[in-house]
Amino acid sequence: MSKEVRQLEPTNVWNKFADLNAVPRPSKKEERVIQFMLDFGKSLGLETFKDEVGNVIIRKPATSGMEHKKMVTLQSHLDMVHQKNADTIFDFDAQGIEMKVEGDWVKAKGTTLGADNGMGVAAIMALLESDSVEHPALEALFTIDEETGMTGAMGLKAGVLKGEILLNLDTEEDDEIDIGCAGGIDVTARRRYMELDVPNNQIAYAITVKGLQGGHSGMDIHRGFGNANKIMNRLLFSAGERFEIGVSEINGGSLRNAIPRESFAVIVVHEKFMDNFEKTILELAGTIKDELKYMEPNLYVGIEQVAVPASMMEPDAQQKLIRAIYAAKNGVYAMSAAMDDLVETSNNIARVVAKDGHCEVMCLTRSSVNSAKLDLANSLRCAFELAGCEVTLSGDYPGWNPNPDSAILKVLENKYKTVFGEGAHVVACHAGLECGILGKNYPDMDMISFGPTIKGAHSPDERVSISSVQKFWKFLLEILKDVPNK
Structure with missing residues (x-):
């Protein structure tokens, strides 16, 4: 069924999602997906490395005319929650996720889908691979073990990242801009x-x-x-x-x-x-x-x-x-x-x-x-x-304390209204996002979180809206055009 998913628009994002979902990636067992991501970055000729805990960082220079913009760190986590129905026969350690399309939704067959946070990972991969998207200098941060301890974010040391703005692509309502989260x-x-x-x-x-x-x-x-x-x-x-x-x-x-x-x-x-x-x-x-x-x-x-x-x-x-x-x-x-x-x-x-x-x-x-x-x-x-x-x-x-005066928040609010004709909901969520942890070692980094609409995360009912992914991708590309200057 991945063939049907690969034909969805935007095809560059869905193809990366299908590639990712072919790689088993349970929390605490991310060795294969780490290598997958290292191979991907190196195949593009981009600066690619792994830190001491297993996070993967890939950097891509700005496109022509965008060199004066601040570097943006795009962040998503590589691991996924592995849940299945009791009557579903599936080996998460050996099999790729089996996907299907139902109306406006992509789902999995009796298991979690991995859209959390695979859609964010796929979007970042599509940006790194693209030779047509305008963007400032990009730094991709793919963290590990978000779902069972956030040890990747906790283990990321100060001084590794160079970006001044962090876009976390790990929230699940496409009309929301997240500026805070709970600790746990x-x-x-x-x-x-x-x-x-x-x-x-x-x-x-x-x-x-x-x-x-x-x-x-x-x-x-x-x-x-x-x-x-x-x-x-x-x-x-x-x-x-x-x-x-x-x-x-x-x-x-x-x-x-x-x-x-x-x-x-x-x-x-x-x-x-x-x-x-x-x-x-x-x-x-x-x-x-x-x-x-x-x-x-x-x-x-x-x-x-x-x-x-x-x-x-x-x-x-x-x-x-x-x-x-x-x-x-x-x-x-x-x-x-x-x-x-x-x-x-x-x-x-x-x-x-x-x-x-x-x-x-x-x-x-x-x-x-x-x-x-x-x-x-x-x-x-x-x-x-x-x-x-x-x-x-x-x-x-720790949690992530909201900053209503964030400069990148203003960019996202204005861009959302311009592109979609209505205001976004600025919220804080009760989930645990990695922004609060990352902010401990990068206190001056301006952070924001957004993503496509995902329902039923962490359960076999997990599904992601196809039209919402299209909206999310369009929003992301527009944001990158208006990143503040250095």
Whole structure:
């Protein structure tokens, strides 16, 4: 299906996107895409190098008559979130993304698409390759590991970049110009527990929660999407209140920055409760479905009898874990007082695993206010420590403070109105952009972020608008014509 994608306009951008999507590029495993990008820059005869953490930098001189303009650093990240539907057979480490066109959208077949941030990467590649686009001196910065730690941006040292203006191409609404973002911190709770032999006269059930929309744990956190881990935990809590259940296994969610779409558990209960147990689970499932019927119409909760496992979690640890997850905040915690309709602080309970005597809960806490981020993280820490967990806070990265007086912002606002006949929305987002991190070592660099319309990022429903890519490309080319002078 990449042939169909390659025929879309602008063909230079879509062809680069198809080339990129043929290269496996999971976070933390970017060796192949790093080499791909190094080979690309060198094939063009451009200054191309890799820094000590793996970021790739490519520089291209200004076109004739544009030498007096400030150098522009174009920045996007090389890695992508790897998510797939449970029934999709796909090896992210070995296969390229399989794409398809549906109306105005490019999608993937049962997996994430990689438009986040592959469309930004593709646009930069098209600019570097072009011999017809007018532009000032360009510096392409392709960072690594944005999705699972932003270690590329964090590891970029001062003095490597030469640009005075940074255009980050990693936002997802084509009528928005982003001037700020949230920071984040990983909260991880772990504990060992004793496993007990399953008593006689027990029956076992597999409980399944799936069919949720999922999505980006920053950009979509305010939408009220269901969280599979919280739904599963609610089922287990309610069942435990009425029956003596034993949890053998829980496996829910995947990545910290993806709202969990699926969760699976295996539990045991005395055979005398069989009829009442199934009825209780299905009745509560009906209640939850009714609560989420408008937001999650495809929510599925299933229960089926399975073979009795050999072991289960000891009751005290089980009760404490379930109660801690129930108490832990998930979703929007506070809205911003500084900007209308902006989420200030949130948490995503992204991953819950309990098996073989070990349990782990992974969260991503975000906020545009650093003190509020740490306050919520400590609240989560306390809840899980009371459950006997060892809690670590890691991967702390700063937000990006808005600068409404930015010179490049004025260029983008004026250009958007001139080209499209209406004003753009100047916003800050609740996602984590690399601008805040890059700004620590490059405090004088004027930064802005924009991009094409992408929906469902970090989920197999990810899709990018074809017409929006055309709009984004046109906007980018017009911006480069009006970059301020040195």
